[in-house]
């Protein structure tokens with residue numbers, strides 16, 4: 410082989426290798442180029458014996474050309490490896506396991522929801538199950554079945570939101586009593602928390618919507634004493650062991666007799682303060698023995714069954730527990746307020 414030819418071949422091998430390496434996109438491709446050029450049975454290696462055949466004066470030039478070709482291929486190999494490593498690093502997610510974790514803001518339950526949960530827990534421990542009912546009610550469930558006289562002021566459109574089709578937004582959770590009795594055989598022991606609507610002018614203690622919790626217990630031989638002990642147990646579980654309760658005669662169409670149940674003031678312990686208007690007592694709930702007419706409307710025999718019902722506002726309970734003096738703050742959705750619970 411003449412020098413001329415050797416140089417051409419070296420040139421061809423090296424430029425082919427450099428071109429392949431520039432296009433290589435995997436370790437295997439790079440390795441293959443290396444093997445077929447610089448490897449033990451590679452093209453460059455195979456050419457080196459040719460050097461010995463050359464005339465003496467050509468050997469120097471040939472040696473230089475070999476070195477040049479090897480250096481060019483080696484440089485292209487290194488560049489290709491570096492390029493591949495860089496692109497792998499760029500596409501892999503950069504995870505630094507030594508960084509401290511990111512704290513995601515965790516939401517929490519609204520204070521009213523917390524009160525609902527707490528009340529339902531307390532009553533569940535006494536054997537009551539929690540049920541819900543529709544907020545959109547018929548006049549029959551909200552008033553008629555509950556024995557409300559036709560001229561009862563709460564039926565007035567001034568006080569109740571009616572829909573054009575005659576239905577209404579429930580003004581109390583008591584219609585759930587009727588729905589539960591109609592759908593279940595006695596005994597019945599339920600609580601039903603939920604939203605109610607009244608056409609009040611909003612102020613610090615009234616809103617157009619608010620939450621009530623209704624309780625109903627129907628069985629044979631249920632008495633006022635059971636009502637009293639159930640409410641007392643609830644009061645002490647919710648506000649603490651020192652709370653006392655008292656009952657005053659009252660009137661509701663759906664209970665007879667009816668009572669208004671007061672709790673001893675949770676702010677002053679009953680001594681008298683601004684919250685209880687110096688009376689030592691807080692009006693908390695309405696209650697009573699279910700009116701026989703209501704039992705009959707629900708298909709129960711009042712000769713055989715009795716029961717008690719009670720209902721209270723959850724905003725008021727939450728306000729007393731957390732010493733909040735304006736219920737509008739519950740629907741402002743101000744995070745500075747909500748984060749405190």
Ligand code: PHE
Pocket residue numbers: 580581582583623624661664694695696697718719720721
């Ligand atoms: N539903 C009554 C109200 O809204 C409260 C109540 C419930 C009273 C159950 C007695 C029995 O005022």
